Structure formats: structure tokens, C-alpha cells
Amino acid sequence: xxxxxxTVLGPGLLGGSLLKALSEFSPKPLIHAxxxxxxxxxxxxxxxxxxxxxxxxxxxxxxxDLIILATPVGAMPQLAESMREHLRPDxxxxxxxxxxxxxxxxxxxxxxxxxxxxxxxxxxxxxxAGFSASSATLFQGATCIVTPMPAIxxxxxxxxxxxxxxxxxxxxxxxxxxxxxLVAEVSHLPHLVASALVAHAAATPENGLSCTGPGWRxxxxxxxxxxxxxxxxxxxxxxxxxxxxxxxxxxxLEAARYIREGDTERVQAFLTRAxxxxxxxxxx
Amino acid sequence: xxxxxxTVLGPGLLGGSLLKALSEFSPKPLIHAxxxxxxxxxxxxxxxxxxxxxxxxxxxxxxxDLIILATPVGAMPQLAESMREHLRPDxxxxxxxxxxxxxxxxxxxxxxxxxxxxxxxxxxxxxxAGFSASSATLFQGATCIVTPMPAIxxxxxxxxxxxxxxxxxxxxxxxxxxxxxLVAEVSHLPHLVASALVAHAAATPENGLSCTGPGWRxxxxxxxxxxxxxxxxxxxxxxxxxxxxxxxxxxxLEAARYIREGDTERVQAFLTRAxxxxxxxxxx
Numbered sequence: 001x002x003x004x005x006x007t008v009l010g011p012g013l014l015g016g017s018l019l020k021a022l023s024e025f026s027p028k029p030l031i032h033a034x035x036x037x038x039x040x041x042x043x044x045x046x047x048x049x050x051x052x053x054x055x056x057x058x059x060x061x062x063x064x065d066l067i068i069l070a071t072p073v074g075a076m077p078q079l080a081e082s083m084r085e086h087l088r089p090d091x092x093x094x095x096x097x098x099x100x101x102x103x104x105x106x107x108x109x110x111x112x113x114x115x116x117x118x119x120x121x122x123x124x125x126x127x128x129a130g131f132s133a134s135s136a137t138l139f140q141g142a143t144c145i146v147t148p149m150p151a152i153x154x155x156x157x158x159x160x161x162x163x164x165x166x167x168x169x170x171x172x173x174x175x176x177x178x179x180x181x182l183v184a185e186v187s188h189l190p191h192l193v194a195s196a197l198v199a200h201a202a203a204t205p206e207n208g209l210s211c212t213g214p215g216w217r218x219x220x221x222x223x224x225x226x227x228x229x230x231x232x233x234x235x236x237x238x239x240x241x242x243x244x245x246x247x248x249x250x251x252x253l254e255a256a257r258y259i260r261e262g263d264t265e266r267v268q269a270f271l272t273r274a275x276x277x278x279x280x281x282x283x284x
Numbered sequence: 285x286x287x288x289x290x291t292v293l294g295p296g297l298l299g300g301s302l303l304k305a306l307s308e309f310s311p312k313p314l315i316h317a318x319x320x321x322x323x324x325x326x327x328x329x330x331x332x333x334x335x336x337x338x339x340x341x342x343x344x345x346x347x348x349d350l351i352i353l354a355t356p357v358g359a360m361p362q363l364a365e366s367m368r369e370h371l372r373p374d375x376x377x378x379x380x381x382x383x384x385x386x387x388x389x390x391x392x393x394x395x396x397x398x399x400x401x402x403x404x405x406x407x408x409x410x411x412x413a414g415f416s417a418s419s420a421t422l423f424q425g426a427t428c429i430v431t432p433m434p435a436i437x438x439x440x441x442x443x444x445x446x447x448x449x450x451x452x453x454x455x456x457x458x459x460x461x462x463x464x465x466l467v468a469e470v471s472h473l474p475h476l477v478a479s480a481l482v483a484h485a486a487a488t489p490e491n492g493l494s495c496t497g498p499g500w501r502x503x504x505x506x507x508x509x510x511x512x513x514x515x516x517x518x519x520x521x522x523x524x525x526x527x528x529x530x531x532x533x534x535x536x537l538e539a540a541r542y543i544r545e546g547d548t549e550r551v552q553a554f555l556t557r558a559x560x561x562x563x564x565x566x567x568x
């Protein structure tokens with residue numbers, strides 16, 4: 001791989017999975033991990049997946065040619081600012097945040113020219129959180145969207161994409177804005193919808209929660225994700241998400257109208273198309 | 285168990301799973317299976333989970349004290365009429381259909397007093413269909429709603445509930461109408477929503493399908509169910525389903541408004557409540 005020293009900041013579900021996946025590479029880069037809390041540092045150290053695990057940000061990033069921010073999105077700009085004096089001048093900084101337009105402004109501003117920043121969004125995860133839920137195989141087969149700003153050297157973009165591909169991911173390149181609009185539709189909206197389905201079942205006068213089945217369990221799985229993390233994601237991408245919800249509600253109500261009117265032909269066409277589109281996606 | 289001879293009509297996913305679960309009982313009842321197609325009969329016969337597998341309806345039901353209709357809902361009344369002359373007078377007839385109000389009228393009418401009918405809705409299944417997808421453990425831990433009409437002898441209701449409980453299910457008793465309203469909220473609406481989420485992703489100009497993640501895959505899993513089967517279910521329960529969709533859309537748009545307005549406190553409360561309600565359900 002093109003990087004010889006990788007530092008991961010924030011060894012939670014994604015950061016921890018990165019550390020574990022990297023530590024299985026051969027040849028293996030030098031791997032450093034930084035965490036805010038000493039307990040987390042101790043857990044990472046115990047797992048043996050990093051050569052250095054520390055709460056000392058300067059020590060963690062010194063000498064690294066790739067630094068990956070994997071903390072909650074809100075903490076990233078401050079972290080970038082705190083580390084900028086300790087970075088190698090040719091270091092590449094990326095992150096794993098779910099919303100990119102804001103970070104594409106705030107992280108370069110915080111770095112102040114001390115290193116190059118390119119956003120990444122590895123679309124992997126689960127409703128669980130923390131280092132204990134992390135896994136070396138989390139990224140296998142998933143998609144990573146890389147979101148360079150226009151002025152970025154394409155060679156660096158290629159290098160970063162190749163890094164994610166080595167972790168088993170398929171990469172796409174999009175602008176930060178295009179990324180945010182897209183994930184509003186395919187990730188943030190489904191999360192909001194899943195939570196609303198739970199709220200809906202819980203609100204039935206007949207206690208609908210007591211007779212939900214395996215379909216409901218899967219449909220609502222993501223609603224067990226971290227409320228703090230998802231509040232931040234939805235707030236950061238609020239215009240795209242609320243627009244997506246409005247468009248989706250209209251689509252749903254259209255299908256409901258076919259059902260109410262007994263237009264079984266249209267209902268069946270709608271369900272058939274959805275099944276085909278879904279399976280086309282999963283086969284690809 | 286209280287039944288010594290059980291006949292299953294329609295060995296698809298649910299009917300096949302019933303046959304397989306029953307054939308593991310000890311002591312085992314006499315198990316008959318009826319299917320419309322000779323190929324299906326051959327597959328059931330080969331699996332060894334029924335003492336008799338046949339396309340001959342009279343032979344399949346003769347002597348049975350429990351007959352379970354597991355065909356598509358639309359075929360059930362005709363089947364009930366065709367078998368009524370061959371039933372034991374004390375036979376109990378049930379079914380596994382997802383919508384109950386209509387069947388609670390049409391099946392007794394078709395039986396014409398030849399046997400007692402009580403509806404059942406075992407809330408188990410998967411997006412797959414057919415005998416080949418069936419499994420002896422499909423019902424374990426799931427809920428079965430039993431939907432007797434008011435005039436039915438409670439002793440028979442208890443006997444039928446005990447049957448489903450022996451298959452590992454938790455049972456609830458509701459009127460057919462209450463059942464239909466409830467499953468509109470917790471099963472039919474989530475199916476419609478899942479299909480609409482796929483349609484939504486497929487309609488993005490940026491090809492959203494190409495960058496969906498594991499959350500999307502689970503949220504939309506049920507959209508891979510049979511379009512024919514689900515068109516029938518949604519059409520049969522059309523008023524309750526379309527009402528549920530309208531109420532759900534309003535709930536979703538309310539959450540979207542909080543997001544648009546940057547009311548993170550309400551958004552977080554909404555997500556937190558949904559997570560808690562979901563986990564309360566799964567723990568129970």
C-alpha cells in the first residue's frame with residue numbers, strides 16, 4: 001500500500017475496524033491510534049492492533065502519512081486544529097464522517113495548509129457502536145465515497161481510493177455536495193423512516209409492538225443506532241434530509257392511493273419494480 | 285397435542301414449515317399434505333415430512349381433525365367449498381392468511397356448517413417463497429394471532445392456540461377486524477414503506493442504488509417478497525393500509541420538520557424514544 005504509517009483518531013466502530021483490518025495487512029504499515037479516553041486507549045493497546053495507542057495527539061500523528069479522523073463529526077475540526085503543528089507536511093488527512101460538505105470547508109480551514117484533506121465516507125457500519133463492536137471485515141464489499149474538493153491533486157485522490165480498495169471496498173468519487181444529497185436519499189432518509197416506523201408501531205392503541213415479526217425487526221434495525229450520532233448526522237445534512245422526506249412521503253402516498261382505489265395493477269407494478277431494483281442492486 | 289391428524293393445504297414457505305415442524309413432534313400426529321401441482325407433491329413426498337402428499341383434496345382431508353389452509357388467500361374460500369363434503373364433522377379448519385376480516389366471512393360461508401373455522405395469523409416468514417425455503421424452526425419465538433368470531437366455543441380457541449404454542453409461538457387473541465387494523469400498522473405498512481424506499485433510491489438522478497449500505501439492505505429486505513402475494517394482501521386490507529400510510533406520512537413529515545428547523549432536541553428525543561421502544565420490543 002502507498003502509506004507506510006497510518007494514524008486513526010477515534011477507535012470506535014469504524015476506527016476500531018480500520019485498526020483491525022490494517023493490522024492484518026502484509027506488509028503492515030506502522031499503525032497508531034489516538035483516543036480521548038484512557039479506557040479506550042487501554043482496550044486498543046490490549047487488542048494489539050496498533051503499535052502505539054495513546055491519548056497524546058502529537059505523538060499519535062507525528063510521522064504519519066495518512067491520518068484518519070473517525071471521531072464524531074462535531075469533534076473533527078477541533079481535532080484537526082490541535083494536530084496541525086505536529087503533522088508531516090506531505091501528510092494526507094481524511095475522515096469517515098457521514099456528511100461531507102461542511103467538513104470539506106471546516107477541516108481544511110482548521111488544518112490551515114499544514115496537510116492535504118480529502119473526505120471519505122466508507123458506507124459500512126451497524127447499529128452497534130464502540131471498539132468492542134469493531135471488526136476487521138466490516139468494510140469488505142461495501143462502498144466508499146471519496147469526496148475531494150475541485151483543487152485537489154488527482155494523484156492523491158487515486159492514492160486514497162486505492163487505500164479503501166485494499167480494505168475490500170468499492171470506491172466512487174463525488175463532490176461533497178453531491179455526496180450529501182445522495183446519502184440523504186439512501187442512508188439518512190431510511191434511518192429516519194425506520195425510526196418513524198417504530199414510533200408508529202409504539203403509538204398504536206392496540207400495542208402493535210407486541211406483534212411485530214421478523215420483517216419489522218429488519219426494517220427497523222437501524223433505528224437502534226446511536227441517537228446522539230444520528231441527531232448530529234441529520235442536523236448536519238438537514239436540508240437534504242428534510243427534502244428527501246418530503247419527496248418520499250409523496251411517493252408513499254401515491255402508492256397508498258393506488259391501494260385505496262383498488263388499482264391492483266399499479267400496486268403490483270410498483271411492488272414488482274421495487275423487488276427488481278433491489279435485487280439488481282444486491283447482485284451488482 | 286390435542287390433534288391426532290393434521291392436514292396442510294399448500295406446502296409453500298409457511299405450509300412447508302408447518303409440515304417440517306410437525307414431523308419433528310413426538311408423539312407425531314398423522315400428517316397429510318395437499319398441493320395443487322404434482323411437482324410440489326413430489327417434493328413434499330421426497331422430504332418425508334408427511335405420511336401422505338397428494339393432489340387429491342378428498343383423500344388429504346378425510347379423517348383430519350385439524351386442517352390448515354396455507355395457500356394464497358384468494359384460493360382459500362374455493363378450497364373450503366371443495367373440501368367440505370369430505371370433512372369430519374368435528375374438524376377444525378384454520379388458515380395462515382395475513383388478512384382476516386374477509387376470510388372470517390368467506391371461509392365459514394364456503395364450509396356451510398361442515399366444520400368449525402377459526403382464523404390464525406402466524407407472523408413468521410421471509411422474503412423467500414416456496415417449499416424449498418421452508419424450515420422446521422420458522423415459527424420459533426414468533427407471534428401468532430388467533431382471530432375467532434364471537435360465537436366460537438372458547439375451548440376450541442384454546443385448543444388452536446395451544447397448537448401454535450407447541451410450535452414455539454406466542455399467541456394473542458383478537459377479533460378479525462382488530463387484527464387487520466393492527467397488521468396494517470406493523471406489517472403491511474412497513475412492507476409498503478420498504479418498497480417505496482427502493483423506488484426512491486432507484487429514482488435518484490445520481491444512481492443511489494449503487495451506494496446503498498448494509499442498513500439500506502436490511503431496511504428494504506421485505507421489498508424482495510412476492511409481488512403477487514403482497515398485492516393481494518395490500519388489496520385485501522386496503523382501507524386499513526392506506527389509512528396507516530397517511531398517518532405514517534404525517535408522522536414522518538413532523539420529524540422532517542424538526543430536522544429542517546434545526547430542532548436537535550426534538551430530533552434526538554424522537555430517535556431516542558424509537559431506539560428504546562424497539563429494544564423494549566426485542567427484549568420482551
